[in-house]
Amino acid sequence: MSSTTTKIVAEYAKSGKSSCKKCSEKIDSKSLRLGLKVWDPRGYDNTKWHHVSCFFALDSELPVFGVDSIEGFQELTGSDQHKLKQMVSETDQVSTKRKGDDESKSERGDLKKLKTDEDKKNRQDKKNVTNEKIIAEYAKSGRSSCNKCSEKIESKSLRLAQGFENTKWYHLDCFFPLDTDLVSADSIEGLSELKSSDEEKLRTLVSKGGQSSKKRDGVDDTESKRGHSKKLKTDEDKENGQEKNNVTNEKIIAEYAKSGRSSCKKCSEKIESKSLRLAFSSWDPRGFENTKWYHLDCFFTLDVDLVSADSIEGFTELKSNDQEKLKTLVIERDQSSK
Structure with a gap:
């Protein structure tokens, strides 16, 4: 990790909602926090916040830096500035002892990690990662745009999204040409809030999507079709049974x-x-x-x-x-x- 790709930010927490990336505990409102800010390939700054003590425990993950390079340093109180100077100095002394082969290995490891992270993010943009949740809802306004075709999504029309922190919305027809691997329609968040006709349409599309992906992988999808058909019938029977009983x-x-x-x-x-x-x-x-x-x-x-x-x-x-x-x-x- 180098200082050209990573910025260090210091500020007082605006609320108590952020969590430390090191210990996973909450960061108290108005307490001093430090962050590693990198440019995300998806088009925004990605900042990972830490408690001050946790930040300096990151060790090899930290870029080489001085207090003057810390964004927001001049906005801190005098006591917090002094505290940071001391901690940076101590960290610098420790890192100096590790120069030579260890430092070279660390840099190579960091560069490899950066490349791996970048590759993972590129695959996420290409592929609709299976671990992400899928959301279905009716558009609350006409302001959102489809991430595939870039056209506006009409208000009150059905839209689907991948569960990124910055949600990416799609038209229904644009979503299913993606390489989407859904186990079942029941895993879609918000499915039960849809109209019955839209719910059935989604179940059918998920079934077809699962079959086509198996064909691309060269796997015989005959059993998959039978399984999906059986599941669709079971789901339909369950719904009818609930309404009747x-x-x-x-x-x-x-x-x-x-x-x-x-x-x-x-x-x-x-x-x-x-x-x-x-x-x-x-x-x-x-x-x-x-x-x-x-x-x-x-x-x-x-x-x-x-x-x-x-x-x-x-x-x-x-x-x-x-x-x-x-x-x-x-x-x-x-x-x-x-």
């Missing part, structure tokens, strides 16, 4: 829609703002509540087994006429099921 782990919620952005899982139409909507809500293993909203009329076309309207969460918060309407629908459902 009102899974016991799910609770039913009633409320007035807070906005006009939610869609009915039955008919896929928008649910108007402030209109009464009902939902099945269950705990997702990934750590959040998974809620599927329905129009009132669409909800009661499902085979819902309700003991009473009073068992619906949020029932007491509704207007009296909506409470009466719900009670009537529950009674009618109970009678028809008998």
